[in-house]
Amino acid sequence: MVHEWALAEAVLATASRAAGGKIVKSLKVVLGELQNVDVEILRFAISELKRGTDLEAAEVEFEVEPAVFKCEVCGTEWRLDDALLNDREREAIHFVPELAHAFLKCTSCGSPDFRVVKGRGVWIKELVSNG
Amino acid sequence: MDPRLAVIPFRLGGVKRIIVVCSGKGGVGKTLISTLFALLASQRGKRVGLLDLDFHGPSVSVVLGCRGCTPLEDKGLIPVEVAGVKVMSLDFFAGSAPLPLRGRDATEALIELLAVTRWGELDLLVVDSPPGTGDELLDAVRLLKGVEALVVTTPSKLALSSVSRLVGLLKAARVPVLGVLENMRVEDDVNVQRMAAEWGLVYLGWLPYDRDLERALGDPSALFSTSVSRSLERILETANLLA
Ligand SMILES: Nc1ncnc2c1ncn2[C@@H]1O[C@H](COP(=O)(O)OP(=O)(O)OP(=O)(O)O)[C@@H](O)[C@H]1O
Ligand SMILES: [Mg+2]
Numbered sequence: 122m123v124h125e126w127a128l129a130e131a132v133l134a135t136a137s138r139a140a141g142g143k144i145v146k147s148l149k150v151v152l153g154e155l156q157n158v159d160v161e162i163l164r165f166a167i168s169e170l171k172r173g174t175d176l177e178a179a180e181v182e183f184e185v186e187p188a189v190f191k192c193e194v195c196g197t198e199w200r201l202d203d204a205l206l207n208d209r210e211r212e213a214i215h216f217v218p219e220l221a222h223a224f225l226k227c228t229s230c231g232s233p234d235f236r237v238v239k240g241r242g243v244w245i246k247e248l249v250s251n252g
Numbered sequence: 253m254d255p256r257l258a259v260i261p262f263r264l265g266g267v268k269r270i271i272v273v274c275s276g277k278g279g280v281g282k283t284l285i286s287t288l289f290a291l292l293a294s295q296r297g298k299r300v301g302l303l304d305l306d307f308h309g310p311s312v313s314v315v316l317g318c319r320g321c322t323p324l325e326d327k328g329l330i331p332v333e334v335a336g337v338k339v340m341s342l343d344f345f346a347g348s349a350p351l352p353l354r355g356r357d358a359t360e361a362l363i364e365l366l367a368v369t370r371w372g373e374l375d376l377l378v379v380d381s382p383p384g385t386g387d388e389l390l391d392a393v394r395l396l397k398g399v400e401a402l403v404v405t406t407p408s409k410l411a412l413s414s415v416s417r418l419v420g421l422l423k424a425a426r427v428p429v430l431g432v433l434e435n436m437r438v439e440d441d442v443n444v445q446r447m448a449a450e451w452g453l454v455y456l457g458w459l460p461y462d463r464d465l466e467r468a469l470g471d472p473s474a475l476f477s478t479s480v481s482r483s484l485e486r487i488l489e490t491a492n493l494l495a
């Protein structure tokens with residue numbers, strides 16, 4: 122999805138709004154594997170951007186949720202590693218994960234009709250604040 | 253808590269005006285008109301963007317002749333520039349592969365696309381929409397704050413009944429409608445004018461059916477000299493949409 126720095130800004134803005142002015146102690150951010158976010162860049166960006174904010178002291182933890190696909194026709198489940206993708210396709214999926222629907226097919230029956238069961242999106246799973 | 257939603261207003265922060273070209277009905281000329289609108293506004297010196305929201309049949313790149321172009325990555329994605337217009341479409345990524353998205357996935361794709369695209373400063377962002385009154389349109393209205401609508405129809409009864417539903421939806425969603433544009437008119441008829449009055453909307457004017465249009469598709473400079481483009485220019489000018 123978005124560039125790591127923009128994502129860092131968004132995570133902090135969202136967390137700060139959720140904390141409603143309280144000091145945030147810790148934060149857990151889940152990143153879907155499909156988003157293909159560079160966690161180290163994100164970690165660095167967040168540590169830079171949180172200085173001087175309510176989140177300055179917050180411990181930020183990341184968790185990458187592996188992507189799982191499920192065929193709507195035959196029920197087969199598969200992972201991103203099982204899919205044969207070229208670099209261009211990988212990059213496109215990094216920008217807009219739904220493009221997986223243009224490039225992936227069921228590994229068993231070849232159907233284009235599948236669901237992303239896990240591993241997409243970015244969300245704040247836990248937020249601990251003072252008081 | 254979805255942090256991507258916090259990025260969107262920031263990405264659109266430099267955009268002064270957003271106009272979605274919509275219809276409810278398929279094949280009435282939404283893509284052609286939104287693309288020409290963007291080209292004409294850009295020709296007048298405006299800073300213009302063109303966003304293709306038709307994920308199932310993205311085609312502004314066909315009208316502009318920029319299929320196969322790739323947006324550059326720089327802290328997000330920089331739209332492809334064609335004849336001065338900044339263009340963003342899933343067609344740049346999916347190529348000719350079909351993109352079967354169910355409703356929720358289409359919403360996610362729109363959120364991602366809006367979160368990743370860096371439009372910069374724009375006077376106008378024209379949005380081409382898919383046919384129907386489904387998720388894409390509702391999402392566009394929800395995520396593109398302050399969006400206004402330009403309604404396109406042909407004189408056919410079949411088009412008008414779909415457009416009626418669309419107009420109802422736009423009203424319920426409190427989207428300001430700039431007016432109704434009649435496309436592919438082949439004979440004198442006041443049907444669309446009458447319907448526009450019934451809907452309480454401004455009738456902006458009509459575009460002729462142009463047999464030579466097909467040859468100009470894919471070539472912006474040829475598009476400018478089509479009779480559709482000249483008629484559209486007059487209409488947009490009268491409606492004060494090029495100023
Ligand atoms: N005024 C016109 N004269 C001649 N041909 C036209 C005119 N307007 C549109 N067309 C042609 O009609 C077809 C449909 O136009 P267009 O793709 O712009 O419609 P649309 O509403 O975007 O369709 P969809 O709902 O599939 O997205 C195209 O082949 C286009 O070139
Ligand atoms: Mg179209």
Ligand SMILES: [Zn+2]
Binds near residue numbers: 227230
């Ligand atoms: Zn299958």
